[in-house]
Amino acid sequence: MELSTIKDAFDRVTKKQKLSCSKTQEAIDQIRQEIESVLDTLQSANNTDHELDYKTVLNELKASFLLIAPLSQMEGTQKELNVALTKYGKLLEKHFNPDISKAYRNIDIDRHTLNQIIANHFYHQGLFEIGDHFMSVVGEPESAAIMKFPFVEMYQILEAMQNQNLEPALNWASTNGDKLAQSGSDIVLKLHSMQFVKVLQNGSREEALHYARMHLSPFATSHMTDIQKLMGCLLWTGKLDRSPYHALLSPSNWDKLAEELKRQFCNLLGQSYNSPLSVTVAAGVQVLPPLLKFMNVMAGKKNEWQSMNQLPVPVELDREFQFHSIFVCPVSKEQATEDNPPMLMSCGHVLCKQSILKMSKNSTKVFKCPYCPFDIDAAQCKQLYF
Amino acid sequence: MDLDPRQYENLAVNDNDIHNIVLSYLIHNCYKESVESFIACTGATQPADYLEDMDKRKRIFHFALEGNALKAIELTEQLAKDILENNKDLQFDLLSLHFVELVCSRKCTEALEFAQTKLGPFGKEPKYMEKLEDFMALLAYKEPEKSPMFHLLSLEYRQQVADSLNRAILAHLNLPSYTAMERLIQQATVVRQCLSQEAGKDAPPPFSLKDFLRS
Missing domain, CATH: 3.30.40.10 (Zinc/RING finger domain, C3HC4 (zinc finger))
Known part of the structure; x- marks a missing residue:
């Protein structure tokens, strides 16, 4: 979406607003000065028992007000500001069309399925309380537990990983080792590698060696290079941060591993890495602008589009949305x-x-x-x- | 079709040259008894100080071949201190032989300690990094003989290191690193290959040393 025109219009509005504000302030300051000057005159007359013609003083004040002409001073800039604001509003409406009804048709939606999709999204994101509350509000609390259960385990593992505790993840990996191997995943090796580095960082060389023999050697034939690098780390026990392998200590490795685990976990559940709702919304956001543009052009033929079997224009979706x-x-x-x-x-x-x-x-x-x-x-x- | 013998059979070869070629081969490989017998039989000229140096080289060579690298290093340094100082590759290979020996003896803690203190410093240079990783990977196995790096435990590997050490000592003693016999065979093979290429389709079959020795 082209946002530079919107930004330019917004900049124009702020510029006009600042100008209008400074003009108004200027006029107010001038008026205040005149009033203060008159007040001073009146005050000094009171103090000296000097006779003063109040009517003349006020007439003079009125004359100076007419000379300052605050309204005509502010009117021009205010008018310019209003014009810029109106244009900006129209531009926003043009770019961010609030009425998207032209680009969709009313179809019967299975409420139950829709509720499941929304709840699945909450559980997928680890927002369990919101998911439970939503399911009870829509009157489907019994299916909440079934939907939630696998994700609870996943988030327990991910939470432990945030605290650099790999035990739950390793337990899950060993339980599902065969399935993971079938899907061609090397997450088990990645988890063991991370644990090996962690053991080594704590300074126990013998323990690290024992761990390698127990858990890394089975991967030697398929991941020889990885094993060699990890075993090479043993030469730098306690000073891995100053070794050629210092990259293994990067905190980003934990984030990557957590993401990979989530991906593999969802894969074993038969779920996509992103929730169906987020995929749908993301795809919709990409598709909506060309459809709206088309519908604005074809404004008079709405009924025709409502009865079409195919989209009226070819819509390009990125590779990430192509599942079939x-x-x-x-x-x-x-x-x-x-x-x-x-x-x-x-x-x-x-x-x-x-x-x-x-x-x-x-x-x-x-x-x-x-x-x-x-x-x-x-x-x-x-x-x-x- | 092989080369026509008439092309070379009239070429005179000096007996002394042949004796020297054989003798250099025997000395190079530390075959002490054979050297003595050969000199006695042929009356070939005995090289100066050859026996003492050969004895030392023989012991060093055999220690390296048996995997007793520390003893080989000790004797080498006695013979010529700067050989290993000036040859980091050889130093690394000998130390790694000892590491392999410790791994094979299932002395893993000792092997790990040795690797960290003696091999670790080499890791600062990228060219040793890969080799180091190969050796360290042996530790991942309870039975290193069954590991993908089993070749590092082989006699062939020890032979290779022992040969390199022997050549380095010979070079230090201002003796040829390669025997005249080896060089002649290499040169003859190359010449025969060149002749085959030049002759095109009429060329004799590719030169084979085995076939030549049988004929």
Whole structure:
């Protein structure tokens, strides 16, 4: 989003406001001076029993007020400020459209699912009290415990790690070692490495060696370089901070390890690292501006958009939001859908179902694959699942 | 097809040269009894002080080969103090041999202590860092023989270090670090390879020392 124009407009408003303020202050100061001068005159007349024509004095004051003309002095700058403020408001409305209803349609939302998504977000973030309170308010307290339970364990581990205590994490890793290995994770080695460095930092060389033999040697064949570096640390027991391995002591290693643990923990739970709600919101924020822009252009055709099956404009989402493969049929050049899925032909090439039906005259004729000389029987084509 | 013998069989070779080549090989490898027998049989000229130096070298070589590196270091320093001072690589290799010996004897605490005091200072130089890590990794195993670095425990590795030490001592004594025999074989092999490349498709098969010795 282009924010420089908004910043410029804001700067203009503040500039005008400062100018208006200084002009007003100037006028007030002038008026105060005139009044104080008159008061002094009146005071001195009282003290000297000198006869004074009050009417003349006040008329003179009135004349000086007319000369100062505070209203006309302030009017110009105030007017300029109002213009700048109005423009700024319009600019904000243009950029931050408060009415996003143009860019969405009303669909029936399953309240239960929505509540689950929101509660899941709270538990995912470790906000257990808020999650529990929310679930009791929406009348689903019984499912709260089931949703919360795995995340409670995760946050207990993460909290311990914040205090540089790896015991809970290591227990979890040893319990789930096989599953973690299957998913290709090396978190177990990372945890043991961190614990080894911690033992070494406490100055016990023999204990560190014993720990290495117990927990690091099983990784030697797959992570030889890591093991060599860790064993090299033994030469600098008690002075690791002055060794070639001082990077192992960086506090950021704990943060990285905690993040990696959270990622692997969620992975084993079958959950994504980010909560579904945060992913949805982040994707929505990215998609909303082009949709709003389009809807403003197509303002008169709202009903048409409400009945469309596809988005009216191609919307680009970053790689982080792409969770599924996309298949585009090389014949029809259309993206596959549930109704028009990709189909594997006997030759190994893939087309969309509708293209196959079209080419086989509704499965009545054998047709040639557009990519190879094979004759294809539509009945033998199999649906592909990505 | 091999080289035609007629190309070289008329080339005269001096017996003394051959005797010297063989003798230098025997002296280099500290085969003392063989040297004495060879001199007695051929009447070859006996090099000055060769016996005393050979004895010392033989003992040093065997200590290194057996893995008794500290004894090898001690004797080397007696023979020539500055050999190891001027050759940090060799010093490191010998100290690491002793470390390996301690690891093999399952004296891990002692090995760790030795590594920290004697090998640790080498770690300041990046070129020793990698080697150090290799040796230290041996400690991660209850049975280092089954570790991926098992080659560091092998006779071949000790032989390599012992050879390097022997060469360094020879160089210090102003003797050739490599025997004339080795050099001649290396040169002959290179020449034969060059001839093969020049001859192209009509070339004889690649030179093989084993085949040559059998013929």
